[in-house]
Amino acid sequence: MRIPKRLETCRLIIRRYTANDLEMLHEFLNNKDVIGLTDMPLNTSKEETEAFLQMLIDSYTTEEPVAAMAICLKETENVIGSCGFAAVDFSNDTQIYYALEPEFRNNGFATEAMEKLIEYMILVLDIDRICIYCHPENIASMNLAKRIGMQQQTIVQEKDRDAHYFLLTREKYLSGNKV
Template sequence: MPEIETARLRLRHFTLEEFDVLYCLYSNAEVMRYLSPRTREQTQASLRKHIQHWQENNFGMWAVIHKDSDNMIGRCGLGFLENTPEVELGYVFDKSYWQMGLATEASIATLKYGFLEVKLDRIVAIAHPQNVASVRVIQKVGMKYQKNAHFYNSDVVYYAVTRKEWHPDDSLYILQTEIA
């Protein structure tokens, strides 16, 4: 299964052994403020879904590993937007790693994977309008505002970028398809 290396991060597939770290992230009320915290059972279901999604679609959520510490610091990747065939960029990071550009770095790598490897034609992203940091990440990676919308029982702003509109940057992106 593919993994990606960026300047500061490794994006790799989740394993069931990461439940505790993921639960710490998903149960943190501040981190999950705009997504709603998850119980142990919901986190277990999410973890299994992350793993299964890759097996079925050749894309999904990556476990984001900070190269300096070798710690899992969040998740970033692609999934299907609720009740649509559209592919959505999503991310969640541990609070101690906020405001370092890591969500942007992981999102850029994820878009490269989606457009260059999976050959998607379009990728969307949504955020609560009040989640200024998330909206800023979406804008930094080149997505353009499309409309206000309602997904996951919330009013959100909806952004998108097509492969034709997207402009890859020259940031470090090493795709490894054969992991030893």
């Protein structure tokens, strides 16, 4: 799977992580408001964050890269979040994910980033099924899934908790039918 070096939208740059992102990533991974409803571990040490970041960076040049990227404001290039995608172990779906710093929420940045990421996944990588799992308390993510054309399928057990499962197929995306 090819991980893009850089994707751009009107307001954002979505790019691979670099060693310069260590401080931001460490703060990000230790912010309960960011990580609370994700599967990421909270309270990582600086050394753990550095090892995680190096693993991401090293993976970009392998046959099995980790598709994790920084979301940056185009105007300043400051990192405001993270996004990516990964194969789902128990199905043919590819899961997308994102997290934003709290002060950048409710401005359409997540929607903009996810739309660009989906465009790349379908038009460049030829992925047929893209899904997102949302914690039941994460109403904003469920609303985002609907905005980007995903349809709720069911509630599933995801890592020992309930999750709302949303799906977008390549066929639906290419038809332009967003609802």
